[in-house]
Amino acid sequence: MIFRQLYDAPSSTYTYLLADKYSHEAILIDPVFEQAQRDLALLRELGLHLKLVVDTHAHADHITAAWLLKQKTGCQIALSASAGAVNVDLPLHHGQHFGVHGIILEARATPGHTNGCTSFVLADQSMVFTGDALLIRGCGRSDFQQGDPARLYHSITEQLFSLPDTCAVYPAHDYNGRTRSSVGEEKRFNPRVGGGANEKDFVHYMKAMQLPHPKKIDEALPNNLRSGMPESGRLPQEPDWADLHVSFAGIPEVEPEWVVQNQPSVTILDVREADEHGEPVIGLHNALAIPLSELRERVSEVPKDKPVVTLCRSGRRSSLAISILKSAGHERVANIHGGILHWHDQ
Ligand SMILES: N[C@@H](CCC(=O)N[C@@H](CS)C(=O)NCC(=O)O)C(=O)O
Numbered sequence: 192m193i194f195r196q197l198y199d200a201p202s203s204t205y206t207y208l209l210a211d212k213y214s215h216e217a218i219l220i221d222p223v224f225e226q227a228q229r230d231l232a233l234l235r236e237l238g239l240h241l242k243l244v245v246d247t248h249a250h251a252d253h254i255t256a257a258w259l260l261k262q263k264t265g266c267q268i269a270l271s272a273s274a275g276a277v278n279v280d281l282p283l284h285h286g287q288h289f290g291v292h293g294i295i296l297e298a299r300a301t302p303g304h305t306n307g308c309t310s311f312v313l314a315d316q317s318m319v320f321t322g323d324a325l326l327i328r329g330c331g332r333s334d335f336q337q338g339d340p341a342r343l344y345h346s347i348t349e350q351l352f353s354l355p356d357t358c359a360v361y362p363a364h365d366y367n368g369r370t371r372s373s374v375g376e377e378k379r380f381n382p383r384v385g386g387g388a389n390e391k392d393f394v395h396y397m398k399a400m401q402l403p404h405p406k407k408i409d410e411a412l413p414n415n416l417r418s419g420m421p422e423s424g425r426l427p428q429e430p431d432w433a434d435l436h437v438s439f440a441g442i443p444e445v446e447p448e449w450v451v452q453n454q455p456s457v458t459i460l461d462v463r464e465a466d467e468h469g470e471p472v473i474g475l476h477n478a479l480a481i482p483l484s485e486l487r488e489r490v491s492e493v494p495k496d497k498p499v500v501t502l503c504r505s506g507r508r509s510s511l512a513i514s515i516l517k518s519a520g521h522e523r524v525a526n527i528h529g530g531i532l533h534w535h536d537q
Pocket residue numbers: 202250251252304323329330331332333364402403404405406407
């Protein structure tokens with residue numbers, strides 16, 4: 192299985208990518224709206240097809256990217272039926288097995304943080320995605336969204352602690368940068384529910400906690416009850432001057448083929464050194480040549496009337512040119528993906 196743990200720093204949320212290495216079908220668990228472009232870039236670069244997005248619950252602290260990713264890829268949206276959200280293609284019930292070709296997850300209802308909270312157990316029980324039911328050395332709060340500490344206690348001890356001790360625990364958040372735990376570890380060391388704590392111990396602990404409400408709760412909840420569809424029903428605005436994609440490295444890129452067809456409407460900035468200009472680039476007219484080593488000093492020579500696309504031999508140095516141009520106030524910029532090597536291939 193291909194597995195990645197991705198992080199959204201503003202909400203401390205983990206998104207998980209699970210994909211089958213043979214069928215290339217992929218699942219995303221708990222994707223974050225603002226990170227959809229990053230997730231799509233990773234899928235594209237790994238050659239994966241997103242078939243399913245699934246949230247562990249209706250989050251109160253960030254907006255899910257489920258709807259947005261569906262618009263971009265045609266994937267299906269899964270969520271617990273108890274969450275009561277719309278735009279869900281696959282309403283999940285306790286005990287249900289679901290997934291994609293080569294990856295099967297079991298849905299276990301683990302309410303208590305919210306009443307729709309569901310954990311997802313990988314078929315061989317080597318991993319569990321616990322959402323906010325069980326966090327690393329913690330657990331989700333139970334003071335809003337139909338939260339109920341006694342219910343959460345039973346969810347954790349009966350549905351999660353019954354998994355093998357070796358089962359890796361992957362939560363939806365960690366506020367201290369911890370990435371994974373295991374069922375055995377949490378049974379022993381979880382300060383709220385581990386070490387033989389009984390329901391009373393746990394409930395008193397949870398009731399004594401005083402946490403400020405999540406900053407984005409008023410925006411997040413109504414959006415998440417639409418699976419992340421904005422109230423307007425419209426997709427977020429994206430740059431439309433080019434057929435642009437942003438790489439997982441965060442670099443806006445265009446394909447050489449697009450540049451060949453759109454040369455008059457862009458400035459092509461060739462950042463190779465002077466001694467590299469021997470071989471002509473087939474089909475390239477009127478590039479502005481400024482070597483990368485001189486670009487910071489000479490950036491005012493780059494006209495601002497047109498978008499700028501940057502070029503070098505392999506597309507590496509030209510990607511650094513993008514950040515130099517951006518710091519100089521250029522907004523419409525893109526790297527030519529793969530540089531001259533890829534240009535000649537295309
Ligand atoms: N400071 C965070 C709030 C985080 C928060 O309340 N997180 C919820 C999960 S949605 C929780 O259960 N936290 C448990 C804890 O902090 O112990 C924000 O504003 O978003």
